[in-house]
Amino acid sequence: xxxxxxxxxxxxxxxxxxxxxxxxxxxxxxxxxxxxxxxxxxxxxxxxxxxxxxxxxxxxxxxxxxxxxxxxxxxxxxxxxxxxxxxxxxxxxxxxxxxxxxxxxxxxxxxxxxxxxxxxxxxxxxxxxxxxxxxxxxxxxxxxxxxxxxxxxxxxxxxxxxxxxxxxxxxxxxxxxxxxxxxxxxxxxxxxxxxxxxxxxxxxxxxxxxxxxxxxxxxxxxxxxxxxxxxxxxxxxxxxxxxxxxxxxxxxxxxxxxxxxxxxxxxxxxxxxxxxxxxxxxxxxxxxxxxxxxxxxxxxxxxxxxxxxxxxxxxxxxxxxxxxxxxxxxxxxxxxxxxxxxxxxxxxxxxxxxxxxxxxxxxxxxxxxxxxxxxxxxxxxxxxxxxxxxxxxxxxxxxxxxxxxxxxxxxxxxxxxxxxxxxxxxxxxxxxxxxxxxxxxxxxxxxxxxxxxxxxxxxxxxxxxxxxxxxxxxxxxxxxxxxxxxxxxxxxxxxxxxxxxxxxxxxxxxxxxxxxxxxxxxxxxxxxxxxxxxxxxxxxxxxxxxxxxxxxxxxxxxxxxxxxxxxxxxxxxxxxxxxxxxxxxxxxxxxxxxxxxxxxxxxxxxxxxxxxxxxxxxxxxxxxxxxxxxxxxxxxxxxxxxxxxxxxxxxxxxxxxxxxxxxxxxxxxxxxxxxxxxxxxxxxxxxxxxxxxxxxxxxxxxxxxxxxxxxxxxxxxxxxxxxxxxxxxxxxxxxxxxxxxxxxxxxxxxxxxxxxxxxxxxxxxxxxxxxxxxxx
Ligand code: SF4
Numbered sequence: 001x002x003x004x005x006x007x008x009x010x011x012x013x014x015x016x017x018x019x020x021x022x023x024x025x026x027x028x029x030x031x032x033x034x035x036x037x038x039x040x041x042x043x044x045x046x047x048x049x050x051x052x053x054x055x056x057x058x059x060x061x062x063x064x065x066x067x068x069x070x071x072x073x074x075x076x077x078x079x080x081x082x083x084x085x086x087x088x089x090x091x092x093x094x095x096x097x098x099x100x101x102x103x104x105x106x107x108x109x110x111x112x113x114x115x116x117x118x119x120x121x122x123x124x125x126x127x128x129x130x131x132x133x134x135x136x137x138x139x140x141x142x143x144x145x146x147x148x149x150x151x152x153x154x155x156x157x158x159x160x161x162x163x164x165x166x167x168x169x170x171x172x173x174x175x176x177x178x179x180x181x182x183x184x185x186x187x188x189x190x191x192x193x194x195x196x197x198x199x200x201x202x203x204x205x206x207x208x209x210x211x212x213x214x215x216x217x218x219x220x221x222x223x224x225x226x227x228x229x230x231x232x233x234x235x236x237x238x239x240x241x242x243x244x245x246x247x248x249x250x251x252x253x254x255x256x257x258x259x260x261x262x263x264x265x266x267x268x269x270x271x272x273x274x275x276x277x278x279x280x281x282x283x284x285x286x287x288x289x290x291x292x293x294x295x296x297x298x299x300x301x302x303x304x305x306x307x308x309x310x311x312x313x314x315x316x317x318x319x320x321x322x323x324x325x326x327x328x329x330x331x332x333x334x335x336x337x338x339x340x341x342x343x344x345x346x347x348x349x350x351x352x353x354x355x356x357x358x359x360x361x362x363x364x365x366x367x368x369x370x371x372x373x374x375x376x377x378x379x380x381x382x383x384x385x386x387x388x389x390x391x392x393x394x395x396x397x398x399x400x401x402x403x404x405x406x407x408x409x410x411x412x413x414x415x416x417x418x419x420x421x422x423x424x425x426x427x428x429x430x431x432x433x434x435x436x437x438x439x440x441x442x443x444x445x446x447x448x449x450x451x452x453x454x455x456x457x458x459x460x461x462x463x464x465x466x467x468x469x470x471x472x473x474x475x476x477x478x479x480x481x482x483x484x485x486x487x488x489x490x491x492x493x494x495x496x497x498x499x500x501x502x503x504x505x506x507x508x509x510x511x512x513x514x515x516x517x518x519x520x521x522x523x524x525x526x527x528x529x530x531x532x533x534x535x536x537x538x539x540x541x542x543x544x545x546x547x548x549x550x551x552x553x554x555x556x557x558x559x560x561x562x563x564x565x566x567x568x569x570x571x572x573x574x575x576x577x578x579x580x581x582x583x584x585x586x587x588x589x590x591x592x593x594x595x596x597x598x599x600x601x602x603x604x605x606x607x608x609x610x611x612x613x614x615x616x617x618x619x620x621x622x623x624x625x626x627x628x629x630x631x632x633x634x635x636x637x638x639x640x641x642x643x644x645x646x647x648x649x650x651x652x653x654x655x656x657x658x659x660x661x662x663x664x665x666x667x668x669x670x671x672x673x674x675x676x677x678x679x680x681x682x683x684x685x686x687x688x689x690x691x692x693x694x695x696x697x698x699x700x701x702x703x704x705x706x707x708x709x710x711x712x713x714x715x716x717x718x719x720x721x722x723x724x725x726x727x728x729x730x731x732x733x734x735x736x737x738x739x740x741x742x743x744x745x746x747x748x749x750x751x752x753x754x755x756x757x758x759x760x761x762x763x764x765x766x767x768x769x770x771x772x773x774x775x776x
Pocket of ligand 1: 050051052053058059085086088089090091215217218
């Protein structure tokens with residue numbers, strides 16, 4: 001159906017990525033090279049970390065400063081995580097720091113909500129106003145009336161959790177669509193999360209993931225290319241071609257949101273054709289017999305109807321995966337955006353187990369661990385989070401649990417779903433949240449149901465925005481707190497690859513603000529929680545966290561390129577998912593792993609892979625994975641599909657932007673200036689649409705005005721767009737786009753129907769709907 005070579009040629013896609021117009025040429029240095037590259041006139045090279053994706057993802061850089069101005073960035077060759085590589089965002093950092101869109105001083109709203117009238121106040125005044133409000137509400141409505149929103153795990157996430165725990169609120173508002181969903185379904189099926197073994201597998205399935213763009217400039221693309229070079233067969237499962245699928249041997253173009261149906265059909269083929277590893281199933285799996293019966297209804301022909309993938313290709317991929325010497329599946333964030341997400345992930349986990357790939361080199365079982373959550377991996381530093389203080393009373397007070405209360409706290413701590421927190425303001429069920437603090441997140445573009453979110457922000461008692469630049473919803477805020485970029489801060493430290501490195505301040509803060517970490521410390525002190533917030537001292541905080549290593553922050557600073565933790569007697573650790581241990585051949589112990597629930601019940605009550613899940617069954621959920629339609633789809637709502645024949649979904653990340661950030665950075669915006677809808681040339685021709693035309697995309701819930709990019713590498717019945725568009729770019733004369741109808745905010749087009757748009761167990765909000773497209 002598609003000539004991949006000519007498609008790639010036409011798109012100019014290469015392994016090296018897109019050429020970047022105004023950016024300085026990419027460079028990577030050792031410390032000595034960086035010092036030599038720093039030319040006279042007061043230019044200096046400062047070793048530190050990049051902070052453009054979040055605010056910290058552990059890519060080591062040299063930041064060059066001339067006459068007190070941050071001028072450019074190079075990669076740090078010595079850094080074990082990125083080994084000198086940096087992405088376009090990392091290189092564009094100076095333009096972000098000096099952007100006219102920066103917030104410079106704290107603001108207090110003086111006009112009506114949404115009007116955008118503010119008065120400048122000091123940092124201390126802002127902290128005082130917030131503290132006064134929180135104290136008053138805690139007394140009147142209880143501590144649970146406070147919620148904080150977190151779209152993704154950030155380096156300050158544990159400080160948010162700490163503040164909430166000390167305050168007494170369980171309402172940490174996790175996105176409901178990111179990482180924890182995979183962590184949950186894998187943990188309750190396999191006892192932990194398998195990490196794909198790119199080095200050892202002869203077959204690699206990249207499923208709902210974009211290894212070249214969707215993670216930091218670290219191992220993703222490197223591992224992929226190395227696997228390709230050594231001859232691994234690569235299968236890409238996703239609705240549209242991206243650089244990874246362009247290089248893959250097989251592209252499986254499924255309809256958005258139908259991952260569960262595909263995995264169930266693959267299981268059907270494997271079980272019917274007896275391609276299972278009988279001895280692994282016998283020894284390590286619980287409930288296989290029940291699955292064998294249950295799976296009969298999910299034939300490849302049924303799968304073809306739902307997923308749009310030919311039955312023959314479903315059979316082919318299932319056979320390749322089951323008969324490989326060792327096949328790995330790298331399951332990405334794409335599978336977490338559908339009401340069937342939990343069952344999609346469980347079905348994939350079961351594929352790994354019943355084929356025995358979990359027990360083969362390259363199958364991921366050697367990296368099966370529960371090490372998600374706070375950085376530090378093997379406990380090398382003290383945790384900021386105070387999980388030991390959770391009580392059943394706190395769990396019971398969750399306003400809109402991301403996972404059912406019985407499964408809380410999960411790996412990051414207790415969590416309500418981001419969207420449900422905002423929804424509680426409108427429904428007042430089970431009670432209304434009174435204050436929302438939103439650090440580094442923009443609810444009107446970050447979560448679904450934009451119109452309803454705006455209604456909630458209008459009704460909310462007190463809204464605090466904490467960010468570096470203007471945000472999409474700051475006009476609804478009562479207080480706006482600007483924060484320092486990581487280039488204006490000397491904290492925190494980073495753990496990576498078995499060593500620890502301090503962050504260095506590159507320039508002094510450009511306005512009257514502090515870092516986001518200092519925000520939590522200052523607010524803690526103002527609330528009377530000084531004992532738990534190091535009495536407001538960042539140095540005391542860092543020294544306390546470092547105490548298990550017998551190190552102080554000054555000692556860490558003595559090693560500007562990082563200090564080995566082995567040398568300090570500490571265990572090597574690593575931030576982020578999957579740093580936990582485990583291993584193939586050690587299944588008896590992994591399958592006994594205790595859950596993070598307060599009762600510490602094991603994830604797997606039978607001590608075996610939970611093909612048939614009695615834990616879920618006991619709580620009223622499907623014991624076996626099932627297919628569930630998205631709220632709107634060609635197979636689930638065929639009548640609606642007559643009016644809206646195309647399926648819409650979105651890309652979560654791009655090479656240029658982190659979520660809804662950074663459209664204000666000219667270097668990046670030049671590369672990706674407009675919101676472009678990927679539409680197949682046949683679908684466009686049928687509607688008289690040409691490349692670059694402005695078009696209207698309309699769903700049952702809203703519409704956007706964007707440009708068309710004729711894209712042969714997408715299913716003809718599907719259209720996709722990058723999410724997060726609203727921000728203008730002053731330097732390029734590009735204005736802000738509307739957040740609601742007529743803008744380019746894809747979240748405005750999705751359903752938030754409480755009965756259909758969420759996975760019943762793990763929240764996972766749908767990012768699929770039906771649309772029609774026409775010329776504007
Ligand atoms: S991936 Fe890019 S933006 Fe993220 S930390 Fe690395 S260089 Fe910075």
